[in-house]
């Protein structure tokens with residue numbers, strides 16, 4: 001189910017602006033890969049190019065290959081909409097749909113696509129997804145309350161439940177905890193640990209400890225200079241990256257000397 | 260930056276910081292006196308008009324007093340305060356006067372008969388505005404049926420598809436210009452259009468709807484556009500990330516989120532055109548009978564009824580003039596009700612967090 | 615998970631069309647229909663605007679070329695429309711002169727002078743003025759306002775009669791061009807107030823605070839920070855209001871007993887008419903080429919208001935680009 005991702009020679013553009021240059025990376029299945037690096041180096045941009053969310057922005061495009069299980073996401077006949085169903089995403093700020101209840105939010109992927117489901121089947125998806133997101137116990141009594149009535153950490157877990165309810169193979173998370181308090185953060189980190197048994201997980205984080213805690217593999221992105229595109233500087237097992245990285249820039253960043 | 264600020268001499272600084280100021284109760288007392296003057300004017304033979312003029316002079320005592328105590332600069336400031344507040348009171352006078360006139364002259368006309376009879380075969384007293392109500396409702400409803408989809412889809416184009424393209428910005432510009440089309444020109448346009456198909460002298464309810472649509476569409480576009488703009492982009496992205504196609508995202512996420520605002524905007528647009536007279540005078544014409552068919556001949560409406568009953572009252576004139584004010588009152592009530600509904604909708608049905 | 619594999623579909627679309635541009639993803643039918651509808655609606659608006667111009671021109675040209683014998687107004691089109699254009703511009707200009715100071719004052723009151731809590735309700739009250747239907751304004755103007763203001767006209771004639779504007783003889787009914795202009799002024803007050811208020815509220819707080827920090831009074835701050843920033847906005851608000859006044863029909867049609875003269879006299883009983891009011895009065899009885907003549911006057915009105923609105927909007931748009939304030 002979970003798939004690995006192979007990226008070769010990927011350049012990512014916003015119109016004429018080359019934001020990220022020449023990325024080559026392999027993201028293994030059933031593992032957590034963390035992206036770290038200073039602000040503006042293109043972590044979000046790269047993450048969004050992995051499920052073709054990048055091109056939602058006017059004028060944005062990429063050049064290169066992103067292979068998921070051997071299939072190129074950017075091939076001619078590939079439908080970005082189907083790509084996104086297989087590769088889910090959780091955003092920096094929790095964004096439940098304000099017009100929907102908690103249960104409807106979980107089912108949003110199905111409902112918005114007018115997928116017919118039996119009531120029992122739908123209830124099942126809601127319960128399973130919320131359980132996996134570790135939210136079931138807290139909300140099972142109030143599934144028909146609006147999603148926006150939850151706390152920030154709960155909303156983010158609701159968004160995770162919503163993302164896994166459509167059965168993706170990969171889960172992309174863009175600084176999922178940066179808007180949350182420490183307790184919610186640790187709940188979500190535990191959740192990531194759970195989820196990696198079934199999914200390929202990619203997480204962008206600004207928090208070194210978080211990268212160290214949750215990830216198996218860490219990728220360090222950096223800007224070559226002001227106005228230069230972002231690049232993947234170093235990739236390796238998390239323990240090695242934090243203990244003795246090869247690149248001096250990685251070491252400097254991890255030790256908090258810049259960024 | 261032409262003002263040169265007078266800088267106090269150092270020795271005066273302490274005194275200046277403490278300042279010689281009017282006591283806080285000062286202006287309040289004078290303003291209360293001014294208000295009292297106006298009320299006394301209203302209740303006595305002096306009359307409200309003279310009372311208001313007197314009150315204006317009483318309130319002008321504040322800047323005068325300030326000039327004596329606080330000096331020229333503060334006094335100038337108080338003069339301006341006095342003037343802008345007077346501008347507001349001045350703007351209130353016609354509003355109050357209109358409400359008093361319409362309610363005062365119109366309420367005596369209201370009766371069950373007034374609402375349930377047309378003017379067919381009525382000479383002198385009796386009769387009512389049933390035909391006008393029917394016409395107004397039908398024509399406005401048809402205008403909404405034309406305008407809402409066009410306006411809403413245009414707004415969707417502008418926000419969701421056009422973005423900053425050349426076409427989108429020129430459409431935006433022309434929609435703005437279109438808001439300025441005079442209503443009578445819209446009526447002439449509908450006439451010129453319908454003449455092609457139905458020949459000279461055409462009068463038809465649906466022509467009125469077309470004319471009103473010309474006036475209504477730009478209003479709908481603008482308000483829907485504003486509301487769609489308020490929908491956070493995060494929600495669109497959340498939907499795309501779930502593998503939902505763009506059109507479903509618009510239809511099921513963007514529009515529902517903006518729904519309250521859109522309904523408010525459409526209601527206000529309806530309120531704006533429901534009182535239009537000139538275009539209907541041209542293309543819908545006037546009649547004394549009820550007409551339920553938008554495609555068949557003249558159709559009476561409330562504004563046109565008001566106009567013609569007042570301008571050509573016939574003999575005896577009094578009953579017709581009374582009916583005219585009655586119709587004006589009903590029209591005003593409808594418009595105010597629509598405005599109220601719009602405000603209530605936007606207040607109570609907005610999704611949380613973006614009221 | 616028991617419900618896994620709800621959907622058995624691959625990443626591939628079963629599409630047969632060959633895509634040529636790599637950045638253009640294959641479109642779903644739903645997206646094509648929806649996008650098409652949106653674009654269609656937008657283009658329909660352009661078509662409508664063009665249609666207004668075209669139909670008025672097509673129907674108006676026979677009226678412009680008609681000879682005096684063929685039309686009810688017994689004169690050439692130019693001579694017919696001339697006084698009407700004068701009346702239209704005159705009434706609208708008067709209305710603007712009357713409304714602008716009040717509108718700016720009220721806008722300033724709401725944006726900077728009224729207590730915070732009152733600002734919004736005051737805004738609503740002014741918006742109510744915009745909600746009153748024009749026929750109601752007309753009725754109020756011809757009955758209430760005309761009667762109330764007639765004594766003022768007598769006074770003006772007596773004391774200021776040496777000024778041509780007040781030469782009189784004062785109308786006995788009070789239904790003069792000045793009354794009509796007053797009603798127009800009240801009608802355009804809300805729109806002008808609303809726009810000015812928006813602009814005043816957009817004044818960068820930094821400028822305001824800088825002025826206050828210099829020890830300026832509120833009025834000095836208004837002059838130093840608010841007005842310079844708002845000038846072009848006020849101009850375009852005034853032009854938009856002017857556009858409204860030019861095209862307003864009922865207030866003039868009902869208030870004025872017009873006689874189609876060119877006269878600057880504000881208070882007499884012989885008054886110029888406006889294009890819009892004249893159409894409203896004459897359309898019902900018109901037939902044949904007279905109708906085309908009236909439509910042609912409407913075309914003239916359309917051109918005038920279009921030009922005014924176009925200019926106003928262009929000023930607003932340019933302002934947006936330069937100030938960076940949206």
Ligand SMILES: Nc1ncnc2c1ncn2[C@@H]1O[C@H](COP(=O)(O)OP(=O)(O)O)[C@@H](O)[C@H]1O
Pocket residue numbers: 014017019037038039040041042043044045046057230
């Ligand atoms: N929507 C956009 N349009 C144009 N440029 C963008 C856009 N989003 C991000 N960028 C640019 O792309 C670069 C990378 O940004 P981003 O991916 O957000 O960095 P990070 O997530 O690492 O902080 C930055 O230089 C940023 O200015």
Ligand SMILES: [Mg+2]
Pocket residue numbers: 043044045
């Ligand atoms: Mg980022």
